[in-house]
Amino acid sequence: MSKSAQLFRMATEEHICPFGLKSKDLLEREGYKVEDHLLTSREQTDTFKKQHSVETTPQVFIQNTRVGGYEDLRSYFNKAQAGQQGTSYTPVMAIFSVTLLLSLAFSFSAGFSLISIYTLELFVALTMSALAIQKLQDLFSFTNSFITYDLVGMKVVRYAYAYPFIEAYVGIGMIAGLPAFSVAPFSLLIGGIGAISVIKAVYIDKRELKCACVGGDSNVPLGFISLTENLFMIGAGIWMFVK
Template structure:
């Protein structure tokens, strides 16, 4: 026979509480039969909170004992905090992983055999483009983070607004096979300035900063990943110039 839990959560025409749904799912995964009580109006919700002297919903009860909200339930079941906490490389690793799979998929779709050079070109181009999108989502927030360590952006804040567009231009330019004379210098310039800036901030000044590589609101630490992004751009710029000068 399943244990029984009572859950009170807000569920109105205007708002369905996501933590209420998460609490219900967690209780069910833990083997409880959930008596799901929906608070269908703001007034009903306020009355419930006043009656039980709580500030938020959902509220779960097990064995007639009030456990609390979703975070309290996780603690009750000896689970860690929900979501990402603290510094993490997950956003950037996710971007690189998807960019790599996209490069493999594109390469296999348009070439009869595996071409390592083409896969690397596509990987760098996709990575740069996706990273640029992350910055372009909120230029103001990105620039606030970027100007704290980029040497050129510190002197001229407008550069912080230009940078994501330049990165997107370089990535898309590689995908479109635009002349290396045009795309190469852009990628080489922003990559070199970025690499020097990150190296100085992290390895010389020993500053503990968040990276703006995936937008200004990330918890990705400034360091190896940021340097890798800039090395990608330097390599891409040099490669495009090489192709324009000696291969074309």
């Protein structure tokens, strides 16, 4: 006997409910035949909610029993809550993984050995550039988080606004092969200040903070990852002078 479910979801010309589509996908992946009922106007949606005494759509019914919305449906199938919950290193790991693959790809296309100084330089530069992009997406949110632990940002708020631009400049400058004297000092400056700030906030003061390394709205905990980012900058600055 085939399993069936009724799904009522909002789908108007102005708005298609993403959770309705996800509910339909989940039901189908669980082997259910879905009776897909579209609520094609605000009035129709309001009438449905009033009729069933619910506040939101979509709504799923299985065996004539209301299961609820998308999160209720996930719970019904014993699945974890959707979306990122709590602190997570996922955003940083995603950036590091992609920039590593990009550096390997560029090295391969340029005819260099995959395991080489050139690949490492690219990895550091691309990672710094990608992290700068994350910060630049919302400077306001980034600075709100950054100035709570950066020792210079606390005293000079404008430094917090300049930081992502400096980081991007260093990453792009490394890739472009600009002279060391025009790039390395900036890398050493922000990397050194950042490393000292993280060490003080996390390892001395024992504060539990969110890292602004991937933007102000992230749930990445301040600590090892942010310290690694700053050590990358310090190492890059020293290497540019040595090279």
